[in-house]
Amino acid sequence: MPGYGQFCPIAQAAEVLTERWTPLVIRELALTGSCRFNDIQRGVPLMSSSLLSKRLRQLERAGIVEHRQREYHLTPAGQELGPVIAQIGIWSERWLRRPIFEETPDTGLLMWWIRTTVKCDLLPAGRTVVHFNFLGAPEKLRYFWLVLPEADLCLSDPGFGVDITVRSDPKTLTAVWVGDLGLAAALGTHAVELEGQRTLVRSFPRWFGLHPLFATVDHPASRPRLAA
Numbered sequence: 001m002p003g004y005g006q007f008c009p010i011a012q013a014a015e016v017l018t019e020r021w022t023p024l025v026i027r028e029l030a031l032t033g034s035c036r037f038n039d040i041q042r043g044v045p046l047m048s049s050s051l052l053s054k055r056l057r058q059l060e061r062a063g064i065v066e067h068r069q070r071e072y073h074l075t076p077a078g079q080e081l082g083p084v085i086a087q088i089g090i091w092s093e094r095w096l097r098r099p100i101f102e103e104t105p106d107t108g109l110l111m112w113w114i115r116t117t118v119k120c121d122l123l124p125a126g127r128t129v130v131h132f133n134f135l136g137a138p139e140k141l142r143y144f145w146l147v148l149p150e151a152d153l154c155l156s157d158p159g160f161g162v163d164i165t166v167r168s169d170p171k172t173l174t175a176v177w178v179g180d181l182g183l184a185a186a187l188g189t190h191a192v193e194l195e196g197q198r199t200l201v202r203s204f205p206r207w208f209g210l211h212p213l214f215a216t217v218d219h220p221a222s223r224p225r226l227a228a
Helices: 009-017 022-031 037-043 049-061 076-095 107-114 170-178 183-188 198-207
Strands: 065-068 071-074 128-134 143-148 152-154 164-168 192-196
Touching (some): 022 037, 022 076, 037 049, 049 065, 071 076, 107 143, 107 170, 164 198, 170 183
Antiparallel strands (some): 065 071
């Protein structure tokens, strides 16, 4: 790992934390609660398994991560980084973030994150199955079944029956989840369509859950929130 040759604490921290992919690995551990290797990799799908293994070993050597019982957990030093990573994201949302420019954002990654933000305490008791249908997405990433409250994400019908179906194109639902597009507006224009149990449809805006950090960030007048 190349060094900056400076005694400055910022330089020394950057030697560890600014390696390619490292901040995103810490994001998965600190902000999404992933601790198994495969779960961490689902949050960084373009990162190779070998590189992820290398970064995790580097974080272990730095005292930020510890590996126990086939899981990766943040040490006290790593836990202290959680708010730092979150604040970097908030700052970027306010000042830097680009619009969602992909015609078909990665729906697998979107769903992997959505599963962590659903407010299960606002759902009826027992199992709830939410079927997501992404119009225009690649065939393999078009249909998802989210089983709650376990937050199990399935690529094929788990066989429990569907309680509510959510239909949208990938760009629209991504824009809603990150706060670029209001859910009420998307529902009003039928850019997001709901079908299923009436109580779940009516309460969808309350339990669906937007990004807990970025969807509500205030933007200065010079950097208005970007429309999708």
